[in-house]
Amino acid sequence: MIELKEISKFYGKGGSRFQVLKNLNLKIEDGDFVVILGASGSGKSTLLNVMSGLERPENGQVIYDGADITELSDDKLTAFRKHNIGFIFQQYYLLPNMNVIKNVRMGADLAENKEFEAVIEAVGLKDKRKKYPSELSGGEQQRVSVARALAKKPNVLFLDEPTGALDEETGRQVLDYVCKLQKQYGFTIVMVTHNLNIAEMARTVIKMNSGKISEIYTNETQKTAYGIGW
Amino acid sequence: MRRRKLLMGLDGEYMVIGIKDLAKLFAITIVSCCAVFVCSLFLNYNIDVADIKNAITTEQGLVMYDALVASGKVTAGVSGGCLVITTIIMLIFYIKNYIDSHGKELGILKALGWSRLNIAKHFWIFGMSVFAGTLLGYIGAMAYMPIFYEMQNAEELFPQLSPQLHFGLAILLILLPTLFFMLLSVAYAYLKMKNPVLHLLKEVQRVKVKSSKCENEDLPFLADLRKSTVRSRKIVVFFVSFSAFCFSAMTQMSMSMKDLASESFAWMIISIGLILAFMTLLMSLTSVIKANTKTIAMMKVFGYSQKECSHSILNGYRPISYIGFAVGTIYQYVLLRIMVDIVFANLSDMPEYNFDYKALIVSLVAFVLSYELILYCYSKKIGRQSVKSIMLE
Ligand SMILES: Nc1ncnc2c1ncn2[C@@H]1O[C@H](COP(=O)(O)OP(=O)(O)OP(=O)(O)O)[C@@H](O)[C@H]1O
Numbered sequence: 001m002i003e004l005k006e007i008s009k010f011y012g013k014g015g016s017r018f019q020v021l022k023n024l025n026l027k028i029e030d031g032d033f034v035v036i037l038g039a040s041g042s043g044k045s046t047l048l049n050v051m052s053g054l055e056r057p058e059n060g061q062v063i064y065d066g067a068d069i070t071e072l073s074d075d076k077l078t079a080f081r082k083h084n085i086g087f088i089f090q091q092y093y094l095l096p097n098m099n100v101i102k103n104v105r106m107g108a109d110l111a112e113n114k115e116f117e118a119v120i121e122a123v124g125l126k127d128k129r130k131k132y133p134s135e136l137s138g139g140e141q142q143r144v145s146v147a148r149a150l151a152k153k154p155n156v157l158f159l160d161e162p163t164g165a166l167d168e169e170t171g172r173q174v175l176d177y178v179c180k181l182q183k184q185y186g187f188t189i190v191m192v193t194h195n196l197n198i199a200e201m202a203r204t205v206i207k208m209n210s211g212k213i214s215e216i217y218t219n220e221t222q223k224t225a226y227g228i229g230w
Numbered sequence: 231m232r233r234r235k236l237l238m239g240l241d242g243e244y245m246v247i248g249i250k251d252l253a254k255l256f257a258i259t260i261v262s263c264c265a266v267f268v269c270s271l272f273l274n275y276n277i278d279v280a281d282i283k284n285a286i287t288t289e290q291g292l293v294m295y296d297a298l299v300a301s302g303k304v305t306a307g308v309s310g311g312c313l314v315i316t317t318i319i320m321l322i323f324y325i326k327n328y329i330d331s332h333g334k335e336l337g338i339l340k341a342l343g344w345s346r347l348n349i350a351k352h353f354w355i356f357g358m359s360v361f362a363g364t365l366l367g368y369i370g371a372m373a374y375m376p377i378f379y380e381m382q383n384a385e386e387l388f389p390q391l392s393p394q395l396h397f398g399l400a401i402l403l404i405l406l407p408t409l410f411f412m413l414l415s416v417a418y419a420y421l422k423m424k425n426p427v428l429h430l431l432k433e434v435q436r437v438k439v440k441s442s443k444c445e446n447e448d449l450p451f452l453a454d455l456r457k458s459t460v461r462s463r464k465i466v467v468f469f470v471s472f473s474a475f476c477f478s479a480m481t482q483m484s485m486s487m488k489d490l491a492s493e494s495f496a497w498m499i500i501s502i503g504l505i506l507a508f509m510t511l512l513m514s515l516t517s518v519i520k521a522n523t524k525t526i527a528m529m530k531v532f533g534y535s536q537k538e539c540s541h542s543i544l545n546g547y548r549p550i551s552y553i554g555f556a557v558g559t560i561y562q563y564v565l566l567r568i569m570v571d572i573v574f575a576n577l578s579d580m581p582e583y584n585f586d587y588k589a590l591i592v593s594l595v596a597f598v599l600s601y602e603l604i605l606y607c608y609s610k611k612i613g614r615q616s617v618k619s620i621m622l623e
């Protein structure tokens with residue numbers, strides 16, 4: 001279980017200092033599928049970064065199964081991410097001088113996952129495996145970044161706008177694959193999206209408004225990637 | 231960060247060099263200052279000393295005079311052969327690498343419609359930092375000259391020399407390098423922007439996809455990373471090995487000088503040699519880090535430990551730098567040997583010159599310490615930065 005207690009995060013210094021996350025409290029069950037909705041700039045990406053231990057909050061605790069990760073040293077935090085966290089960034093962040101296979105292996109090797117080829121195939125990049133990021137379209141890069149995170153077999157998968165650059169068909173395909181793997185491995189999903197339809201796939205939906213959680217609700221039934229509108 | 235860098239405009243003009251880069255310009259200033267300081271001192275002295283040959287009357291004075299001129303030639307030759315050439319090459323590569331790594335900014339500006347010359351001309355600032363350095367070096371040398379002259383003639387065997395101002399020398403040592411680097415930077419940026427906008431934006435490093443056919447799919451990520459970081463950044467590799475070469479040559483040469491020149495003189499060369507050596511090493515390792523920060527940051531996000539990151543990325547450069555160090559050792563020995571043999575050839579009490587093992591050991595220890603220290607500091611620094619700020623840099 002992930003538990004956030006009184007999380008505050010500030011950016012900027014002096015007069016331009018402002019609070020991006022305002023005393024957030026949140027509980028996420030293991031194996032849950034959480035979608036975070038909210039206007040641009042409301043602090044969704046920041047929340048994801050804090051939750052996954054990429055950034056430290058100024059205040060509050062991020063507790064994984066009883067252990068507060070905000071108290072870990074940098075090295076311990078890195079080790080924690082190695083075993084637990086998968087991350088898909090809004091801006092992809094692929095390694096520019098490595099081809100698709102190597103980018104995916106970056107995640108796969110950490111979990112000693114030998115089936116990285118299957119992951120690449122599942123996101124539809126089989127015939128682009130030898131290409132470098134600069135030779136791929138935006139959506140293809142996004143799928144590499146998805147494959148890279150999935151190949152790591154994380155306990156918690158954080159996705160920041162994973163379908164932002166994808167067309168309907170490819171978007172559904174990628175989401176479907178993520179869900180299929182979740183059924184298989186039972187990891188937790190925390191996804192940020194602007195697509196309201198995707199929220200219907202989630203069990204828990206969190207709405208954010210200028211650094212606060214304005215609403216949380218649970219879907220009784222979850223739709224599949226092919227069952228939602230787009 | 232990017233926005234600040236791009237928008238630091240004057241009168242609506244966009245600048246490519248931001249405040250953050252001023253520190254790097256300062257490195258250029260220090261390096262050129264050191265080189266010019268040594269050169270102006272020696273060259274000025276050699277010019278002045280040539281004028282007094284006729285004034286010497288005693289036999290002993292003439293012998294002393296010849297020895298003095300000879301050792302002046304060795305030191306000036308060495309400072310010319312080593313300090314200046316290495317400094318020039320170092321600066322050229324530093325500037326090239328700097329402009330290359332800002333291809334993205336250049337691409338954005340070009341995409342927005344700025345003309346090539348309009349953007350490229352901003353890089354004249356490199357010339358200015360060279361100017362600041364050479365000017366400082368020259369003034370410093372001028373200030374130090376009376377003391378230096380007196381030391382050289384401590385035994386008063388020939389008429390007292392007073393330093394003369396040689397305008398030609400000033401122009402040669404101050405204006406020429408300034409103009410050279412100014413034109414070079416602008417021209418290089420101008421040529422660089424001949425590339426299509428998209429190439430610049432995507433930072434297409436001409437990854438030699440064909441030549442790296444040894445691409446082994448079975449190779450684990452870390453092993454492949456070690457190979458590809460070194461392979462895909464040939465320029466950085468050259469830079470690192472060259473700076474190790476400089477470090478080794480400069481420190482050992484300046485230490486060996488102790489036997490060939492007066493003591494105070496040797497100390498001056500040693501300290502300047504050390505400063506220069508450290509600066510060049512710092513500059514090249516900065517480029518190494520710069521070329522790899524993103525990879526390191528991303529690896530840390532995924533959970534690769536500090537050790538794994540530095541092992542597979544930074545360690546790749548280590549063998550190369552040691553090779554550079556070894557070549558530098560040989561180079562300085564051969565250069566000094568030749569200089570001593572030629573210049574002191576017709577001198578009766580020719581100074582002994584043998585390979586200086588002590589200098590080698592001291593230099594090697596200093597090298598290893600600085601190398602590891604710099605890398606350690608950088609990897610700590612990367613650890614403190616947020617992923618976002620690194621990736622968007
Ligand atoms: N490193 C930073 N320094 C200063 N301000 C920041 C930084 N990162 C984010 N912000 C600010 O914090 C706020 C929240 O940013 P965040 O990236 O979390 O938004 P978001 O909800 O993910 O928006 P979007 O949907 O557009 O991705 C924004 O107003 C942004 O300007």
Ligand SMILES: [Mg+2]
Binds near residue numbers: 045160
């Ligand atoms: Mg965001």
